[in-house]
Amino acid sequence: MIPHFWNWLRMLLEQQEPDEDPHPEIEIPDPEPEEPEPEPEPEPELEAPGVKHVGAWCGLASLKNADRDIAFARAHGINRLDVIVNDHSAAREPRPFTTYDTTLISRFCNKAQAAGIETHLMSWVMPHAAYIEEAAEQLIPLAAGCNAASVQWDAEEPWTRARNRLPYDVAAARLAESFKDLPCPMGVNGIGYTPAKKFGPLAEICDYVVPQCYSTRSSGQKPEEVVPRFHRRYRKLFANGRAFKPPGARDKQIVIGLAAYRQKGIPGHTVETAMRTALAGAQALEGVDTVIYWSLRHIRANRRVARVIASIRQTPPIA
Numbered sequence: 001m002i003p004h005f006w007n008w009l010r011m012l013l014e015q016q017e018p019d020e021d022p023h024p025e026i027e028i029p030d031p032e033p034e035e036p037e038p039e040p041e042p043e044p045e046l047e048a049p050g051v052k053h054v055g056a057w058c059g060l061a062s063l064k065n066a067d068r069d070i071a072f073a074r075a076h077g078i079n080r081l082d083v084i085v086n087d088h089s090a091a092r093e094p095r096p097f098t099t100y101d102t103t104l105i106s107r108f109c110n111k112a113q114a115a116g117i118e119t120h121l122m123s124w125v126m127p128h129a130a131y132i133e134e135a136a137e138q139l140i141p142l143a144a145g146c147n148a149a150s151v152q153w154d155a156e157e158p159w160t161r162a163r164n165r166l167p168y169d170v171a172a173a174r175l176a177e178s179f180k181d182l183p184c185p186m187g188v189n190g191i192g193y194t195p196a197k198k199f200g201p202l203a204e205i206c207d208y209v210v211p212q213c214y215s216t217r218s219s220g221q222k223p224e225e226v227v228p229r230f231h232r233r234y235r236k237l238f239a240n241g242r243a244f245k246p247p248g249a250r251d252k253q254i255v256i257g258l259a260a261y262r263q264k265g266i267p268g269h270t271v272e273t274a275m276r277t278a279l280a281g282a283q284a285l286e287g288v289d290t291v292i293y294w295s296l297r298h299i300r301a302n303r304r305v306a307r308v309i310a311s312i313r314q315t316p317p318i319a
Contacts, residue, residue, distance in 0.1 A: 055080030127171030216262035227281030
């Protein structure tokens with residue numbers, strides 16, 4: 001009975017997902033309004049010895065309000081923006097590859113770069129042949145025209161639960177071949193307990209991986225534990241610690257995804273201590289110098305969250 005129990009438990013954990021699918025943020029209602037709270041005692045700014053790049057994912061709302069959101073990011077020490085170029089979060093069956101208005105995307109990236117902010121393009125990904133070919137036709141010139149620092153794939157349910165799909169190793173190989181002329185690196189993000197057999201082939205063809213180390217009031221992940229837990233899993237399965245590293249395979253950078261939403265109400269923490277504790281987990285990791293927060297919209301919506309973000313790179317908090 002015991003071996004069967006542990007097999008069942010392991011399968012359950014591999015299918016576990018965050019408390020909410022964060023990436024449909026582009027069109028979700030505004031985050032819940034902040035309730036008035038007593039001002040916390042001033043805390044010393046974070047030393048952040050290992051974190052040099054503070055990023056945030058941003059979507060269609062940012063593309064339509066480029067000046068506002070770029071100014072906000074710059075004022076709060078955010079020096080990387082991962083620009084979401086589409087929303088295929090509900091897709092499971094084969095569908096055409098599309099993007100938002102490329103003029104908006106290009107204009108946003110150009111303005112951000114002029115403000116000293118590195119820009120990356122993030123797209124959903126599906127294991128369907130036509131989708132992959134159309135993605136290459138559209139994203140390669142877009143990335144080149146935007147001077148994107150990387151293209152990052154969001155490998156959540158449209159990848160892991162796709163129907164009528166290619167085998168995952170075949171889809172990943174096709175993606176690598178189709179994007180061989182991409183003028184920048186590729187990365188991929190996924191949930192902490194992403195299924196290894198589905199995510200692994202895609203991770204193998206990418207230059208960096210991003211575990212979503214999201215601790216929120218309803219995720220069940222503690223700020224003290226979430227980053228080391230998922231960093232350890234990604235390192236072992238998908239990055240430099242993987243047991244069956246193919247000959248000639250490149251070492252992979254691990255970038256840490258952190259939550260800037262649902263920070264109020266985490267047991268034993270204030271908003272500030274919850275965020276600082278999760279961040280400290282990333283700071284302690286050797287070889288990790290970049291964090292990306294979900295999302296810019298949530299940072300803008302909460303003054304207390306914004307103050308923590310502003311302190312990471314020693315930028316004075318914004319009143």
